[in-house]
Amino acid sequence: MxxxxxxxxxxxxxxxxxxxxxxxxxxxxxxxxxxxxxxxxxxxxxxxxxxxxxxxxxxxxxxxxxxxxxxxxxxxxxxxxxxxxxxxxxxxxxxxxxxxxxxxxxxxxxRRLPGARTLRTAEDAVAVRAALDAGARTVVVGAGFIGSEVASAARKRGLPVTIVEASATPLHRAVGAAAGAELTALHHAAGTELRLGAEVTGVSAEGVALAGGEVLPADLVVAGIGxxxxxxxxxxxxxxxxxxxxxxxxxxxxxxxxxxxxxxxxxxxxxxxxxxxxxxxxxxxxxxxxxxxxxxxxxxxxxxARPLGAVPYFWSDWYGHRIQFVGTPEADEVVRTGGATLYRRGDRVVGALTIDRPREIMKHRRRIAARAPWSEALAVAGAA
Missing domain, CATH: 3.50.50.60 (FAD/NAD(P)-binding domain)
Known part of the structure; x- marks a missing residue:
């Protein structure tokens, strides 16, 4: 066989x-x-x-x-x-x-953007790090996981970095709009410039061209567009x-x-x-x-063979902060309470987002797996 x-x-x-x-x-x-x-x-x-x-x-x-x-x-x-x-x-x-x-x-x-680098393979990572070590002015297209982590690496070196994002908030598809303000604040606090709701029309030797005619100068352009x-x-x-x-x-x-x-x-x-x-x-x-x-x-x-039914989980590291999410952002209601952002569908908690609360996020993951009622999730999060 x-x-x-x-x-x-x-x-x-x-x-x-x-x-x-x-x-x-x-x-x-x-x-x-x-x-x-x-x-x-x-x-x-x-x-x-x-x-x-x-x-x-x-x-x-x-x-x-x-x-x-x-x-x-x-x-x-x-x-x-x-x-x-x-x-x-x-x-x-x-x-x-x-x-x-x-x-x-x-x-x-x-997904590729002509004129920009991607970050998917080991060879990509070696090239991006070499550019950052050389002091590159960096523009990142896309405020998702990859783009935000590249921006974090640039800021750790004290380098100027701008993120251009078509959506109104970072990680819009992954965590929804309601959590966007907190994630946006992390970028601002670190000194990263955000251009939200912006459209890229091209990349050239001069930099990244935006709709409206502005060109953002860049030595390194990284596309994190999915x-x-x-x-x-x-x-x-x-x-x-x-x-x-x-x-x-x-x-x-x-x-x-x-x-x-x-x-x-x-x-x-x-x-x-x-x-x-x-x-x-x-x-x-x-x-x-x-x-x-x-x-x-x-x-x-x-x-x-048996059906799989695991609770989705991801994490991302930005500027020394650990962002963690469990469940799904597809929800009827999103509420910020205690140290977490919770997502409700019907009478169940179906998702949770935390920043720098690793123990808490795992508790939410267990509640989602147990199909815990919304009232219980709110009460526990509010007491955290």
Missing amino acids: TLVVVGASLAGLRAVEAARRTGYRGRIVLVGAEARLPYDRPPLSKAFLDPGGPGEVPPFHAETVLRDELGVELMLGAPAEHLDTDVREVTVAGAAMRYDALVIATGATA AVPATGWLEGSGLTLHERDGGIVCDETLSAGPPGVYAAGDVAYVPNPLFDGMSMRLEHWTNAAEQGGAAARHALDPAS
Whole structure:
């Protein structure tokens, strides 16, 4: 039996590890588009960009661990090109490889802005840090996780930085507008200039051009304008791809439809029974780790597959502050109380945002998982 994991990502690595933990002793092939061994991406825009940060991007495991201890055949620097679910074959570097079980964990690709850098790979992070170390005047397009973390790295060096954001608040899609004022205040307190509700019309050697004619001078321009699932190679495969962005539409067990095919991480849309079956595609570390392991277990033993119902969780580090969010921002009401911003849907608490309150956020996560009533969440938060 052969398990093929496409995507040498966090989700892909967790799939490999879970397969071996379950006692699977068959063949495992790990396919990765990058030539590097699997590595951790969140630090690329956090600790790695800090002044005096790590000198290199280390892999999760040495090659000897992957090959000898986990028994993995590595096919790195060779992206998958096609999937044929009828004959159960993945084409890599022009050669067809048969699978019995398949986990797709190809992640997402950063949206690009001509003339600007992205920050998705280790090579991207090395280039951005080198520019910051050289004292670059920086303009960041997008006030999401990546953009705000790049701005934080620039300010730690005392460098001027401007964030240009099309929405009225930072992290508008991730946490909603109500939490925007508090996040905006973090940027202002750190000396970052914010241009909210602004449209970028182009990037040139002179800088970033805005609608209206203004040009923001910049030595470094970083685009943090989101990512799209890396599923171009799946066209014509028979998998259902989401009409919005091409993500893989899965069921509650991560099955992508055809026998033996499962998906995990940034690439997968999965209904979450904890939130009334809402289909979620999450670009979060914890989600990739949890789904990667589950996808491998289910692919190897479909009879044991069970619906996933985890509470989404993400964090971001800005200017020495830890921002944490659990649940979903899709809510009927958002209330700031105590040390948290809470999100209500119906009579339930479905989300919570905190800044520098790591213990509190985990308590909210447990309440969301337990479907705690709104009144209880308000009372506990107000007493915190």
